Ligand SMILES: *[C@@H]1O[C@H](CO)[C@@H](O)[C@H](O)[C@H]1NC(C)=O
């Protein structure tokens with residue numbers, strides 16, 4: 001994969017600079033046909049915790065939620081079926097391989113990976129929004145402080161290393177990653193992938209500061225524009241390590257005593273979900289993108305998104321994002337209060353979050369609901385708890401389709417199957 005300079009991945013990956021945990025994506029909208037994901041605007045001036053929040057009236061003087069044209073009270077989008085569709089063909093665990101994931105504060109999930117012979121160990125973030133795998137290189141200059149906290153790949157001490165010669169250059173939300181492509185054996189989940197292409201970074205933006213994570217394991221499918229380098233999943237299937245080009249993710253909740261998060265390569269692990277899968281066909285070959293019917297609240301106050309929405313699943317996004325106008329209405333309907341300094345964050349009274357309605361994502365006429373426990377983030381700050389919505393608005397570029405991004409708050413509730421064999425994505429209730 002040979003990304004041209006200037007290709008911008010509008011990653012929703014982790015904003016490590018903001019003191020606040022909320023990740024606000026960046027806007028460095030260089031034109032790129034390769035990545036149609038909405039480019040997002042930087043708003044990371046999250047100040048100290050607001051003591052009081054202004055009334056909704058001040059910020060939204062013209063519409064109450066119900067007056068807003070998008071939020072007309074309405075009946076559900078379609079006759080809704082209960083969540084019970086069964087997909088027996090997905091129970092393929094006999095040949096699938098599991099690897100436990102570590103959870104960094106519900107923001108990044110990562111697993112151990114070895115590269116080279118003998119294996120050099122790295123912790124790699126699981127990332128379904130990006131196809132390439134990269135780690136820092138020993139050739140990242142040692143005076144360059146940003147490379148120091150990380151384990152670095154040393155090609156000279158691997159007997160199976162092969163140079164590739166192509167340069168690597170990608171923009172992430174946290175900054176630019178530059179380096180070159182290399183090939184070596186890569187071991188994950190007990191599977192050894194021979195001659196795997198990966199990027200050695202010689203410049204990187206300190207993306208995983210203080211997280212004990214070194215690089216990224218790219219799990220997005222490769223598209224024509226992504227160059228020639230095969231992804232880890234491509235090679236696993238070609239080399240006969242997996243029967244099917246699919247994987248699934250169970251994401252646990254930090255500090256909840258849940259069992260470990262799990263990546264299952266080649267199928268699903270039925271111990272980690274209940275019931276069947278609700279599935280949707282992919283709408284783009286090189287992304288985990290599909291179409292939802294809409295989003296609404298369970299008290300049927302209104303449908304915030306009624307035309308059907310392009311949606312992606314992103315394991316490295318610590319929040320759920322949607323088009324700003326729709327998300328603002330949704331959060332207002334839920335009773336959230338926005339605040340000046342935190343323009344897209346809606347706060348809730350922590351003592352009342354239990355009584356909030358569910359947020360319902362509608363897929364194939366079926367409801368995937370998130371309870372307030374799923375979509376409200378509770379944090380202890382400056383001696384008190386604050387509660388805010390895990391669903392945030394983002395500005396979409398005018399020339400781009402508005403997209404919802406279902407990050408880890410959604411994936412913690414729904415076990416997710418990423419299936420390139422039949423080009424579908426599937427969701428089942430996670431069993432915590
Ligand atoms: C390791 O990489 C460096 C920089 O690309 C290169 O000069 C060197 O020849 C490589 N070592 C081996 C053993 O291939």
Ligand SMILES: *[C@@H]1O[C@H](CO)[C@@H](O)[C@H](O)[C@H]1NC(C)=O
Nearest residue numbers: 162183193194195196238239
């Ligand atoms: C890996 O590369 C080596 C050297 O080119 C080659 O001999 C070997 O067959 C390759 N293995 C696979 C599985 O592609």
